[in-house]
Amino acid sequence: MLSEKTIQTIKSTVPVLEVHGTAITKKFYELLFANHPELLNIFNHANQKQGKQQTALANAVYAAAQHIDKLEAILPVVKQIAHKHRSLGVRAEHYPIVGEHLLAAIQEVLGKAANAEILRAWGEAYNVIADVFISVEADMYKQSQEQYGGWAEFRPFRVARKVKESDVITSFYLVPQDGGAIAAFKPGQYISVNIQIPDDPHTHIRQYSLSDASGKPYYRISVKREDSIQGHPAGKVSVFLHEQVKEGDVLAISAPAGDFTLEQQDAKPVVLISGGVGLTPMISMLNTLAKTxxxxxxTFIHAAQHGDMHAMREHVEELALEHPQLSVYWCYAKPTDRDRVLNSFHKEGLIDFPWLTSVVGTKESSFYFCGPIPFMKAVNEILKEWGVRETNIHYEFFGPASTL
Structure with missing residues (x-):
C-alpha cells in the first residue's frame, strides 16, 4: 500500500503530466531503445514513428496519477493492456527495465522540478502498479497455457488457405503445424502474429482480430493491406503478408487474447457496426450469433468506400437469408458506377444520426463498433446523442488504446 504522503505527492504531479506527459513518454522510449534495442522486437515500430504509443502511455501514466488513491478504478484498463502484453510476450523481468527508464525520462524532461521526493514517490508508485500488471499477466499466461489446446507465447501455424476478400483485404486460414488442438476464443478477440522479414534486423509483432467463430479447426485473420498514403509509410507487416506469405508457409502466433468480446448471455438486441477492416471482429461476433x-x-451495418473494398459481403447476405432475425445494411462513402447500377448499397455517404436511428429498432440494444478512429468517434457521438446507455456501448481500437 502507498503512504498518504506518496499519494499526495503523485497527485501533485497531475497538472505537470497533463502538460509534459507525451514529452516524458517520448524521451522514455528514446532511452529505453537506446539501452535495450532488443525490445524493438516487441514494440510496433510504426506506432512509435506516428507517436501513437507515446500518447497511449502518456494517457496511462496520467490516469494512474489521477487514480493513485483508488487503483481499482483503472483495473479494466490494466486488464486490457495486460491482454496485449500477454499476446506480445511481455514478461515480469521487463518491468524493472521500464521503471528505471521512466523515472530517468521524468527527471530529464522536468529537470529540477522533479525533485528527490517526486522521484521517490513515482518509483514507489510504479512498483505497486507494476506488481498489479505482473500478477494479472501471470494469471493470463497460466490460463492461456493450461486451457485445452492452449500454449504460452508463440506457436507455429501453417497457412492452409489464403483468400482474397476484396481489393484490400485478404484472409489467412491458420492451422497448427504440430496437428494438435487449438484454444477456443471469445468472439472479438485477436491473435498476435510474430513476423521475421528477410534482411530486417528485428522481428515484428502485430495483432489481428479473429474473423470467424470459435470451434473451427483453424484460426482465420483477415488483413488489410496498408499502402503508403498521405505521408504515412506502408504497413511493413501487412504488405509482407499480402505479397510474400503464401499457402504452406509457417507463421508464429500467440494464443487468442483481448477483452473486446460479445456478451453472449445478454438478451438485448445486438447492433454490430463496422468501418473498413473493422468488420473482422464483427464477423466473428456475427458468425457466433448465427451459430448459437x-x-x-x-442488426449488421458495414461502411466501406465502395463495393470493391467491401469484404465478406456475400457471406453476410447469405446469413441474412438463413436467419430472419438478422438485418443487414451497407453504407458506401464513394459508391462506384457499378454499385449504383446494381443498387448494392443502402446509404451513400457517411453514417449519420437520422439514418442510423431509422434502421436500428431500439436504442435499448447492445452496440459494438470498430473501424478507423474518425469513424468510431462519429458512431460514438451518434449513440451518445441518441441517449444510449454507456454500459451498452462497446468498441475496440486497432493499435494503442485511445479515447473517443
Missing amino acids: DSSRPV
Missing part, C-alpha cells in the same frame, strides 16, 4: 442464438435480433 437463432432468436436474438441482430
Whole structure:
C-alpha cells in the first residue's frame, strides 16, 4: 500500500503530466531503445514513428496519477493492456527495465522540478502498479497455457488457405503445424502474429482480430493491406503478408487474447457496426450469433468506400437469408458506377444520426463498433446523442488504446 504522503505527492504531479506527459513518454522510449534495442522486437515500430504509443502511455501514466488513491478504478484498463502484453510476450523481468527508464525520462524532461521526493514517490508508485500488471499477466499466461489446446507465447501455424476478400483485404486460414488442438476464443478477440522479414534486423509483432467463430479447426485473420498514403509509410507487416506469405508457409502466433468480446448471455438486441477492416471482429461476433442464438435480433451495418473494398459481403447476405432475425445494411462513402447500377448499397455517404436511428429498432440494444478512429468517434457521438446507455456501448481500437 502507498503512504498518504506518496499519494499526495503523485497527485501533485497531475497538472505537470497533463502538460509534459507525451514529452516524458517520448524521451522514455528514446532511452529505453537506446539501452535495450532488443525490445524493438516487441514494440510496433510504426506506432512509435506516428507517436501513437507515446500518447497511449502518456494517457496511462496520467490516469494512474489521477487514480493513485483508488487503483481499482483503472483495473479494466490494466486488464486490457495486460491482454496485449500477454499476446506480445511481455514478461515480469521487463518491468524493472521500464521503471528505471521512466523515472530517468521524468527527471530529464522536468529537470529540477522533479525533485528527490517526486522521484521517490513515482518509483514507489510504479512498483505497486507494476506488481498489479505482473500478477494479472501471470494469471493470463497460466490460463492461456493450461486451457485445452492452449500454449504460452508463440506457436507455429501453417497457412492452409489464403483468400482474397476484396481489393484490400485478404484472409489467412491458420492451422497448427504440430496437428494438435487449438484454444477456443471469445468472439472479438485477436491473435498476435510474430513476423521475421528477410534482411530486417528485428522481428515484428502485430495483432489481428479473429474473423470467424470459435470451434473451427483453424484460426482465420483477415488483413488489410496498408499502402503508403498521405505521408504515412506502408504497413511493413501487412504488405509482407499480402505479397510474400503464401499457402504452406509457417507463421508464429500467440494464443487468442483481448477483452473486446460479445456478451453472449445478454438478451438485448445486438447492433454490430463496422468501418473498413473493422468488420473482422464483427464477423466473428456475427458468425457466433448465427451459430448459437437463432432468436436474438441482430442488426449488421458495414461502411466501406465502395463495393470493391467491401469484404465478406456475400457471406453476410447469405446469413441474412438463413436467419430472419438478422438485418443487414451497407453504407458506401464513394459508391462506384457499378454499385449504383446494381443498387448494392443502402446509404451513400457517411453514417449519420437520422439514418442510423431509422434502421436500428431500439436504442435499448447492445452496440459494438470498430473501424478507423474518425469513424468510431462519429458512431460514438451518434449513440451518445441518441441517449444510449454507456454500459451498452462497446468498441475496440486497432493499435494503442485511445479515447473517443
